[in-house]
Amino acid sequence: MRELKIRKPTLPHDPPPIALAGMNARALREQRFGWALVSPSVFIILALILYPVVYNIYLSFFEFKLTGDNIFVGLRNYVGVITDSEFHLAIRSTLVYVFFSTVGTTLLGLGVALVMNKKFPLRGFVRSLILLPYVAPVISVVFSWQFIFDPVNGIFMDVFHNKLGLFAERFSLIGSPDTAIWVAILFGIWKNFPFTYLMILSRLQAIDETLYEAAEVDGASGWQKFKSITLPEVYFVVSALILLRVIWNFNKFEEVYLLTSNVKVLSVYTYLKAFTGTMDLGQGSTLAVLQFVILIGFILFYVKKVLKW
Amino acid sequence: MVKKKNPLKSFGFFLLILSIVAFSIFPFVQMLSLSLKYQWDWGNPSLIPRKINLEAYKELLNIGQDLKNVPESVLTLLDETPELTSQQRAAILSKYQSTGEVFPFLRYFGNSLLLSLSAALLSVCLAIFGAYSFSRLRYRGRSVIQRGVLFVYMFGGILLLIPLYRLFASMGLLSTPTGTFVGLLVVYMVQTLPVSLYMLGNYFRTVPFSLEEAAMLEGASRMGIIMKIIIPLSASAIATVYIYSFMIAWNEYLFASVFLKNYKMLYTLPIGLKTLFVSKNAIWDRIMSASMLTAVPVMALFMSIQNKITGGMAAGGVKE
Missing domain, CATH: 1.10.3720.10 (MetI-like)
Incomplete structure (x- = not known):
C-alpha cells in the first residue's frame, strides 16, 4: 500500500533558522519587522478571542445582579447546571444531532464527490449549482425549509399524506421536538455536504490515474478499486473533515435555532438561558465552559485514536 | 481506455446526477416560486405560480410605493404648490408611507x-x-x-x-x-x-x-x-x-x-x-x-x- 500523502506547504527559498548567538543586524531587523507586522492581528486575537474565553471561565463562578454587581458563588453554577434535567436533554439532542448530521454530511459528500469526479456534459455548471446550499445565508433558506414542512401548504405533507398516504393526517414535522431534530439534521446535511464534497473532490482529482489502470489490468472490480485505491487515498482528508464537522456541528447555533425553536442543542440552550427570560449569564457562561470542555475531550480522543498523531 | 457504454447504466447515472441537483436546489426553487405566488395559490403544490405576483418585491424594494397610500387631495395640493422644496415634499409624503414600518x-x-x-x-x-x-x-x-x-x-x-x-x-x-x-x-x-x-x-x-x-x-x-x-x-x-x-x-x-x-x-x-x-x-x-x-x-x-x-x-x- 502506498503511504498516505500529507501535503504540507513548504517555503520556497526558506531562509535558514536563526542562530540566536550570531545574529546579524539584518536578521534582527527582520525579526523586529516581522513582529511589527503581525502584532496588530495578534493583539486583536488575544484581546477579543483568547481573553474573552478566559473571562468566560471567570464569569462562570459568579452570579450576576441587574445592578451590575457580581457575587462569587464558587461552583454553584456548575452544580445548578449539571443537576438540571434540561441540560441532560440538551446533551442528548446535541449528541444525536452531531452524530447523524456528521455521518450524513460525510457520506453524502463522499458519494457526490465520487459522482462529480466522473466526466459528464455540463459538469462545471452542475458542480457550481450544488455548492449553492453552502453559500446561501442560513436565514435566507430556513423559511423555505419551514414552508416545505408546513402542515397546511407544504409540499412534504402533500406528497406523503395526499399522494402516498403514509401519514393518516397532516401535521407539523417541525412542530414537535421529536421530529424537528430530524428535520434539523436533514437541513444540516443539505447545508454542509457541498463543503465536504468539494474537499474530497479536490483530493480525488489528485489521485494518480495509472493506479486505476493497473488495477483494471489485474481485473479488479469497481468495488475493489474503490476499497483498495480510492479509500486509502481519501482516508486522511475524510477523517480531518469529520473532525472539523464534529467541531462545527457541536458548536452549531444558527442552523438549528433559526430553523426551529423546538430543538435545544447545547448552543441554543445556552443562548436561551443567557439572553432570554431571566438572562442567567452566570449559568450561561458555565454552560459555554462545559460545552468547550466536552469538545476538547472529544478532539483529544479523536486525534489520538483516529488520526493517530 | 475505451469502454462500452451500457445505456441502462448511463441512464441511471443521469438520474443520480439529476437527484443530487434537485436535492441541492429544491429549496431555492421553492423560495422563488412562493415569492411570486398570490396567497390563494399557496396551497397549490405546483412550483409554477398560476399568476405572477410581484407586489412583495416591489414593496421591499420600495418601487412604486411612494404614492400608493397617499390621498388624492394631498397629491393635488402638492401639484398646485410648486414653491415647496423637495425636502418639504418628501416630508409630507413620508407621513403616508407605511411600508417602511412593516x-x-x-x-x-x-x-x-x-x-x-x-x-x-x-x-x-x-x-x-x-x-x-x-x-x-x-x-x-x-x-x-x-x-x-x-x-x-x-x-x-x-x-x-x-x-x-x-x-x-x-x-x-x-x-x-x-x-x-x-x-x-x-x-x-x-x-x-x-x-x-x-x-x-x-x-x-x-x-x-x-x-x-x-x-x-x-x-x-x-x-x-x-x-x-x-x-x-x-x-x-x-x-x-x-x-x-x-x-x-x-x-x-x-x-x-x-x-x-x-x-x-x-x-x-x-x-x-x-x-x-x-x-x-x-x-x-x-x-x-x-x-x-x-x-x-x-x-x-x-x-x-x-x-x-x-x-x-x-x-x-x-x-x-
Whole structure:
C-alpha cells in the first residue's frame, strides 16, 4: 500500500533558522519587522478571542445582579447546571444531532464527490449549482425549509399524506421536538455536504490515474478499486473533515435555532438561558465552559485514536 | 481506455446526477416560486405560480410605493404648490408611507452592507501584513502564532458571546447606537481575521521569493515589497479572501441578535428577517422575496469568484 500523502506547504527559498548567538543586524531587523507586522492581528486575537474565553471561565463562578454587581458563588453554577434535567436533554439532542448530521454530511459528500469526479456534459455548471446550499445565508433558506414542512401548504405533507398516504393526517414535522431534530439534521446535511464534497473532490482529482489502470489490468472490480485505491487515498482528508464537522456541528447555533425553536442543542440552550427570560449569564457562561470542555475531550480522543498523531 | 457504454447504466447515472441537483436546489426553487405566488395559490403544490405576483418585491424594494397610500387631495395640493422644496415634499409624503414600518428592507440591507464591507476591509488589511509576516519573515514565536490561528477554529460563537457582551456592556459600548455598531464591526472583523490570515498566508507562500530578492538587491524596503510586489501579485487571492470575509459577516446572526436588540434602526438583514417572521406582518410571499433578496447578493458574489474560492477553501482556510 502506498503511504498516505500529507501535503504540507513548504517555503520556497526558506531562509535558514536563526542562530540566536550570531545574529546579524539584518536578521534582527527582520525579526523586529516581522513582529511589527503581525502584532496588530495578534493583539486583536488575544484581546477579543483568547481573553474573552478566559473571562468566560471567570464569569462562570459568579452570579450576576441587574445592578451590575457580581457575587462569587464558587461552583454553584456548575452544580445548578449539571443537576438540571434540561441540560441532560440538551446533551442528548446535541449528541444525536452531531452524530447523524456528521455521518450524513460525510457520506453524502463522499458519494457526490465520487459522482462529480466522473466526466459528464455540463459538469462545471452542475458542480457550481450544488455548492449553492453552502453559500446561501442560513436565514435566507430556513423559511423555505419551514414552508416545505408546513402542515397546511407544504409540499412534504402533500406528497406523503395526499399522494402516498403514509401519514393518516397532516401535521407539523417541525412542530414537535421529536421530529424537528430530524428535520434539523436533514437541513444540516443539505447545508454542509457541498463543503465536504468539494474537499474530497479536490483530493480525488489528485489521485494518480495509472493506479486505476493497473488495477483494471489485474481485473479488479469497481468495488475493489474503490476499497483498495480510492479509500486509502481519501482516508486522511475524510477523517480531518469529520473532525472539523464534529467541531462545527457541536458548536452549531444558527442552523438549528433559526430553523426551529423546538430543538435545544447545547448552543441554543445556552443562548436561551443567557439572553432570554431571566438572562442567567452566570449559568450561561458555565454552560459555554462545559460545552468547550466536552469538545476538547472529544478532539483529544479523536486525534489520538483516529488520526493517530 | 475505451469502454462500452451500457445505456441502462448511463441512464441511471443521469438520474443520480439529476437527484443530487434537485436535492441541492429544491429549496431555492421553492423560495422563488412562493415569492411570486398570490396567497390563494399557496396551497397549490405546483412550483409554477398560476399568476405572477410581484407586489412583495416591489414593496421591499420600495418601487412604486411612494404614492400608493397617499390621498388624492394631498397629491393635488402638492401639484398646485410648486414653491415647496423637495425636502418639504418628501416630508409630507413620508407621513403616508407605511411600508417602511412593516419591513424596512432597504435600511436593513444598507446596514448589512456597511457592516460587512467595512469588517471585511479591516480584516483583510490586517491580514495582509500579518500573513506576510508569518509566511515570509523568520522570528521567534512565529510557529506559535501560526498554530494559534488554527486553534481559534475550535471556539464556537456562543463561547465568545457572553464574555464579549459583558465586556462591551461594561465599557459602555452598547449604550449608544454608534458604540453598538462599532462593537459589532469589531466582532465581525475578529471572526474573519483568522480565516483571512490563514488563507493569505497560504497564498503568499506561492509567490516566488526570487522576485523579492531581486527587489531587495535594488534597494527596495520590505514595506515597499509588500506594497509593490506582494499585493499586486496576490490581487485575486486578496479579493477572494475579502469576499469570503464579507460573506461570513453578511450571514452572521448570533452576535447581531444580542447586540442590536434595542436598536431597530441598526438591524442587519438576518435579524430583520427573523423579526419579520415572528411578527404579525409575516406573509409567505413577503418572507420569501426578502429571503431571495438576502441570498442573491451573496450567491452572485460567490458565483463570480467560484473557481478561485474553491481553490482557496481546498487550501484549508475555512470557518463556519
